[in-house]
Amino acid sequence: MTEERSGASILVESLVKQGVEFVFGYPGGAVLPIYDALFGDERLRHILVRHEAGAAHAAEGYARSTGKPGVVLVTSGPGATNAITGIADAFLDSIPLVIITGQVPTGLIGSDAFQEADTVGISRHCTKHNYLVKDPADLAAIVDEAFQIATTGRPGPVLIDIPKDVQIAMATWNDGPIQRHQRYNPRTEGTSEEITRAVEMLANAKAPVFYTGGGVINAGPRATALLRELQAKTGAPVTSTLMGLGAFPADHADWLGMLGMHGTFEANMAMNQADLILCIGARFDDRVTGRLDAFAPNSEKIHIDIDRASINKTVQVDLPIIGDCAVVLDQMLTEWGTRKGQDLTEWKARVDGWRERKSLAYPSNAQAIMPQLAIERLYELTKSKDPVVSTEVGQHQMWAAQYFPFFSPNKWLTSGGLGTMGYGLPAAIGAQCGNPDSLVIDIAGDASIQMNIQELGTATQYRLPVKVFILNNEWMGMVRQWQELTYESRYSNSYSDSLPDFVKLAEAYGWKGIRIENESELDAGIQAMIDHPGPVIVDCLVHKETNCFPMIPSGAAHTDMILYGDTVAGTMDDEAKALV
Amino acid sequence: MMHIQHEAEERHVLTVTVDNEAGILAKIAGLFTARGYNIDSLTVADITDNHAVSRITIVTHGPRSQIDQIHAQLERLVPVHKVVDLTEVGPHVARELALVKVAGVGEKRVEALRIAEVFRARPVDTTTESFIFEMTGAPDKIDSFVALMRDLGLVEVGRTGIVAMARGPEEA
Numbered sequence: 001m002t003e004e005r006s007g008a009s010i011l012v013e014s015l016v017k018q019g020v021e022f023v024f025g026y027p028g029g030a031v032l033p034i035y036d037a038l039f040g041d042e043r044l045r046h047i048l049v050r051h052e053a054g055a056a057h058a059a060e061g062y063a064r065s066t067g068k069p070g071v072v073l074v075t076s077g078p079g080a081t082n083a084i085t086g087i088a089d090a091f092l093d094s095i096p097l098v099i100i101t102g103q104v105p106t107g108l109i110g111s112d113a114f115q116e117a118d119t120v121g122i123s124r125h126c127t128k129h130n131y132l133v134k135d136p137a138d139l140a141a142i143v144d145e146a147f148q149i150a151t152t153g154r155p156g157p158v159l160i161d162i163p164k165d166v167q168i169a170m171a172t173w174n175d176g177p178i179q180r181h182q183r184y185n186p187r188t189e190g191t192s193e194e195i196t197r198a199v200e201m202l203a204n205a206k207a208p209v210f211y212t213g214g215g216v217i218n219a220g221p222r223a224t225a226l227l228r229e230l231q232a233k234t235g236a237p238v239t240s241t242l243m244g245l246g247a248f249p250a251d252h253a254d255w256l257g258m259l260g261m262h263g264t265f266e267a268n269m270a271m272n273q274a275d276l277i278l279c280i281g282a283r284f285d286d287r288v289t290g291r292l293d294a295f296a297p298n299s300e301k302i303h304i305d306i307d308r309a310s311i312n313k314t315v316q317v318d319l320p321i322i323g324d325c326a327v328v329l330d331q332m333l334t335e336w337g338t339r340k341g342q343d344l345t346e347w348k349a350r351v352d353g354w355r356e357r358k359s360l361a362y363p364s365n366a367q368a369i370m371p372q373l374a375i376e377r378l379y380e381l382t383k384s385k386d387p388v389v390s391t392e393v394g395q396h397q398m399w400a401a402q403y404f405p406f407f408s409p410n411k412w413l414t415s416g417g418l419g420t421m422g423y424g425l426p427a428a429i430g431a432q433c434g435n436p437d438s439l440v441i442d443i444a445g446d447a448s449i450q451m452n453i454q455e456l457g458t459a460t461q462y463r464l465p466v467k468v469f470i471l472n473n474e475w476m477g478m479v480r481q482w483q484e485l486t487y488e489s490r491y492s493n494s495y496s497d498s499l500p501d502f503v504k505l506a507e508a509y510g511w512k513g514i515r516i517e518n519e520s521e522l523d524a525g526i527q528a529m530i531d532h533p534g535p536v537i538v539d540c541l542v543h544k545e546t547n548c549f550p551m552i553p554s555g556a557a558h559t560d561m562i563l564y565g566d567t568v569a570g571t572m573d574d575e576a577k578a579l580v
Numbered sequence: 581m582m583h584i585q586h587e588a589e590e591r592h593v594l595t596v597t598v599d600n601e602a603g604i605l606a607k608i609a610g611l612f613t614a615r616g617y618n619i620d621s622l623t624v625a626d627i628t629d630n631h632a633v634s635r636i637t638i639v640t641h642g643p644r645s646q647i648d649q650i651h652a653q654l655e656r657l658v659p660v661h662k663v664v665d666l667t668e669v670g671p672h673v674a675r676e677l678a679l680v681k682v683a684g685v686g687e688k689r690v691e692a693l694r695i696a697e698v699f700r701a702r703p704v705d706t707t708t709e710s711f712i713f714e715m716t717g718a719p720d721k722i723d724s725f726v727a728l729m730r731d732l733g734l735v736e737v738g739r740t741g742i743v744a745m746a747r748g749p750e751e752a
């Protein structure tokens with residue numbers, strides 16, 4: 001079938017063709033033709049957010065929890081600029097998004113027209129690729145390529161800026177296969193020499209560690225399964241970045257917990273003492289490595305990554321393998337065959353020694369609920385439902401990572417690279433759209449939740465039963481912690497003053513509100529949250545000044561962890577202060 | 581007290597073949613600023629009959645690891661077909677074109693013309709009191725010529741930046 005259609009109509013058809021179920025968006029003048037094309041179209045479900053950052057984060061939550069790309073639709077100017085935070089977030093965390101922005105008509109571009117912003121310019125360095133569409137005849141091919149780029153190679157956000165006249169103008173459209181030049185062909189396989197060498201190194205290692213990251217999740221459930229298989233062959237202990245949690249089951253005997261700044265003692269010590277690090281889909285981020293010249297000093301390093309630019313960016317590795325984690329793991333398993341690795345008894349005994357430090361053990365408190373305990377109870381009471389958990393950013397996020405164990409991928413949604421407060425609620429909304437039968441919980445902080453609080457209305461409108469569990473410590477706890485540890489407790493602007501009554505706020509939006517003030521109410525409050533069929537905010541008042549440990553202060557080595565019970569000097573030199 | 585540390589740096593010539601699409605130059609130049617890389621010179625022109633492909637020559641300097649990153653980051657851009665680090669590849673020809681305006685009379689004017697001949701710089705505009713010399717060559721040769729003209733009435737200099745290519749019969 002070949003016919004004349006408007007740009008807006010071609011866009012909608014192209015999205016349907018890609019299998020898009022949900023569009024997270026917000027209308028405005030420059031996208032009215034697209035909104036009109038969506039009107040009454042049952043094939044796409046439009047979720048009307050309350051702020052465009054919410055649209056982008058919701059699309060991220062949808063993408064991360066389903067493995068499918070998230071789609072965003074916003075207007076020109078402020079619509080596009082509001083979405084930028086979510087786009088930048090998706091860029092750093094490698095989340096596949098396709099963002100459609102309206103633009104002023106072609107003839108007005110560059111004239112400072114009403115609601116004009118240079119969206120392509122502004123988004124250039126926080127998208128994997130972007131387009132300004134000049135002719136509706138190009139749209140079908142552009143959308144098709146945009147989805148390919150967003151979802152293959154290292155996933156990421158791709159933006160399509162469509163001037164209003166291009167949405168209205170007609171072009172020939174047909175429903176046949178799309179003809180376009182194939183110019184994006186990321187490498188997915190390791191060479192046989194690389195694989196042979198990697199397997200040899202692994203088989204010879206006496207103290208190996210698998211250091212896994214978000215790339216394993218991005219490579220799909222098969223990568224997770226293959227990771228477990230390769231681990232079973234070698235018996236190596238496994239640690240993960242914040243982004244990779246869930247790829248390896250947290251109840252496995254060889255699981256070390258998360259590594260890095262707030263990682264476990266055993267994970268960081270194992271990294272420090274390993275003779276071989278097999279990095280799979282992680283990128284040696286500064287939160288992970290700590291002081292670079294002291295990072296894993298005695299190890300050889302293999303780095304599997306789909307993105308060549310991630311290799312040797314901060315840490316020099318001995319063997320880079322550019323490829324998709326699932327494909328390369330599969331190649332390694334085939335090459336491994338029936339091989340036997342080294343006897344790891346001694347290494348594992350050392351690891352067990354580090355486990356003995358019980359770095360996640362925290363002091364108890366008779367007066368106030370310890371935030372760690374709240375997370376542990378939240379996990380215990382919800383685990384049978386295999387929930388999807390999102391977070392905001394701060395101490396609560398790290399506690400969630402430390403005390404809420406994950407066993408499978410796509411259950412854990414958090415803003416790792418950009419560390420965006422306000423991510424969790426819209427991400428939970430997006431995840432709930434994609435997983436209507438799942439229990440979806442945003443573990444939030446009192447400050448972060450206010451950054452996209454308007455999205456409560458979105459959940460109400462679409463009857464999405466998301467749960468927001470606020471660890472309310474009345475502080476921007478993570479900021480307060482840094483000020484305590486490095487600025488002699490000068491708490492400059494980190495107190496959460498004038499907090500709203502979260503229970504009343506919930507009720508004002510048609511949500512249920514629950515407050516938990518004492519440990520004795522903790523389980524019942526959580527249970528009431530689970531049992532309520534609609535959306536719930538739980539305002540869980542926790543101990544206000546608890547710090548998040550273990551902690552490697554920025555610029556310190558993995559061996560310089562601060563644990564609960566250590567006395568910490570309240571200052572830091574300028575070199576350390578200058579680090580992020 | 582904290583001080584900013586500097587690392588040893590290398591100078592590299594890169595050629596980048598790209599789809600000749602809108603915004604591509606901004607994308608490449610912007611990548612350098614966004615990630616804190618240096619551009620010493622950048623030239624671009626399309627090189628195919630249908631204007632579909634452009635070749636960009638970039639001269640950059642930075643620590644070794646940064647040069648490798650630049651290479652990788654450029655390759656990661658969707659419209660980029662190919663990146664060649666000519667400095668890595670080996671011997672290559674690097675050429676630049678300059679226009680050099682010199683004004684003067686008498687002795688200095690004669691001397692300027694004589695030196696221009698030695699450098700194979702050609703006068704492309706002549707008045708009784710000035711010349712514009714056109715000169716093509718390696719950048720340091722142009723540097724020397726311009727330096728000599730300074731005492732002989734140099735008015736202004738325009739340079740194209742470098743285009744470069746690997747020596748030998750193969751495509752790099």
Ligand SMILES: Cc1ncc(C[n+]2csc(CCOP(=O)(O)OP(=O)(O)O)c2C)c(N)n1
Pocket residue numbers: 392393394395396397419420421422444445446447448449471473475476477478479496
């Ligand atoms: C958009 C944004 N602004 C500022 C920050 C810096 N920041 C990181 S954590 C934090 C405090 C978060 O407080 P809260 O949500 O209450 O979490 P808590 O640390 O108390 O658990 C701030 C301000 C950020 N990460 N994101």
Ligand SMILES: [Mg+2]
Pocket residue numbers: 394445446447471472473474475476477496
């Ligand atoms: Mg707080």
